[in-house]
Amino acid sequence: MKHTAHFDYWPKRVAKTLTVPESTIYDNLAITAKKYPNKSAYEFYGGSATYGELLGEVDQVAGYLEHHCQVKKGDRVLLLMQNSPQFLISLFAILRVRAVAVAINPMSTTEDLQFFLEDGEIHLAFVGQELYPKIEPLIGTTMLKTVISTAYSEYIIEERALGIIPDVVKAPVQQLAKTISWKAALNSGSTPSAYKGKSDDMAMIPYTSGTTGTPKGCIHTNRTIQANTTGSYHWMTMSPDTVTLTSLPLFHVTGLTHSALNPILAGSEMIILTRWDRDYAIKAMEHFKISHWINISTMLIDFLANPKLAEYDISSLELVGGGGATLPVAVGEKLRQWTGLDYVEGYGLSETMSHTHFNPPNRPKLQCLGIPAFGVDARIIDPATGAELGADEEGELVVNAPQLFKGYYHRKEETKASHIELGGQQFFRTGDIVRMDDEGYFYMVDRVKRMINAAGYKVWPTEVESILYKHPAIQQACVVRYPDEVRGETVKALIILNEEYKGKVTDDEIIEWSKTQMASYKYPRIIEFRDSFPTTSSGKILWRQLQEA
Structure with a gap:
């Protein structure tokens, strides 16, 4: 039976139903650029662009994709990039030619990327130049043939930046042998053919992980993405004069929906951070009068621990919220003390393009997933x-x-x-x-699943175990979640060593080795050596027993 009790606590002056628009995600940008062509779309370490300029660059890159790369409707295109204007331009250029964006975690290894390329049958990729070494071995050895690379420094103005620019953002443009430069794609002079995108076109395939640890691509259409983009725009009371701190990773459905697609629909400004930096964030809050910030609890904990907090005016903040990991009560109380705001938590999945549940901003409960969103x-x-x-x-x-x-x-x-x-x-x-x-x-x-939620990232123990088994010293491994004050949960590996390695290998050595073998959010932070594991009669490790212990 459908539940209705939550309607008594629905946000004030917000309709209880939502008609999902038939327009597409690309249409959102085109309409906003028509309404507010001279309004700032984003600020990126001193660099900025209006909505008119952003749309112009999107269409130029789309023209290159269509005429020089022969990208067609339904083709999957990899997007391997950190937060930057180029991420947004690439994404919307892909959508402009009715192709499908497959945005992947920049922390992925070459092995991970090979899986995504093969699973998605991908021929073309947009890549941040610092990530190129990971993908270079896969050009020509997989279906991948074309790589368009970019340096984030192409969009910054150093002297206008508010603080220290991350090294990865400042790095000058590199000439990479097997790639097409960003400038070549942008300045080819090609015009894309008339846009005929439909609401039910496949638009994005974010990847999630299954219970076995094998990632699965979630098929989303413009319509499914619009449902949450439009819904959260109303839920968060956004307007053209909202200013959003875009600090969550854009490859992730939560960051993309709330920190990019929402502001673009509203015609508001995004302050883009490639790397989380609490000092830069607080300066940006004061300087740009940031009003909306969707984050994960680890960012907020770090932000509120900043000893310089009292030196800045952050009174412009109107809404602070997020999901991924539960916010500790003490942190929620500290946020209210500093800003007068309650933390607005939500819950969702890659399968639902971010949230299915959100707390009403006017009546949130802490450590709560919230109430069901529109529809x-x-x-x-x-x-x-x-x-x-x-x-x-x-x-x-x-x-x-x-x-x-x-x-x-x-x-x-x-x-x-x-x-x-x-x-x-x-x-x-x-x-x-x-x-x-x-x-x-x-x-x-x-x-239900055996997932570890480390600072909002999903870690599958089976996958980490399979990598640990590559180490010559490891005879058996069992990975469990372990409570962590900052990350919510962290990865702990229980290990039985091969006899000849006992007393010769330290926990630090295994941790350092793990760092070179898997994405940084996956590697074990804690190692515990054991002599035996509880097992079933068939020899399967009783992981649940070890987890509870």
């Missing part, structure tokens, strides 16, 4: 039987929503297995165990 039918079921549960009963969260993905790319069986039918409707099984209070607010209890 979201959220229910709780017994994960074993599928029977629906009521208030204060713990079970698996399932959702039917306009932002729900169209399925996993090339994975029909897994798509089918991830859904359940209730009352003639298809619901997505999130795999998360939640409970709902009598006011219709949802709370996380645990995960």
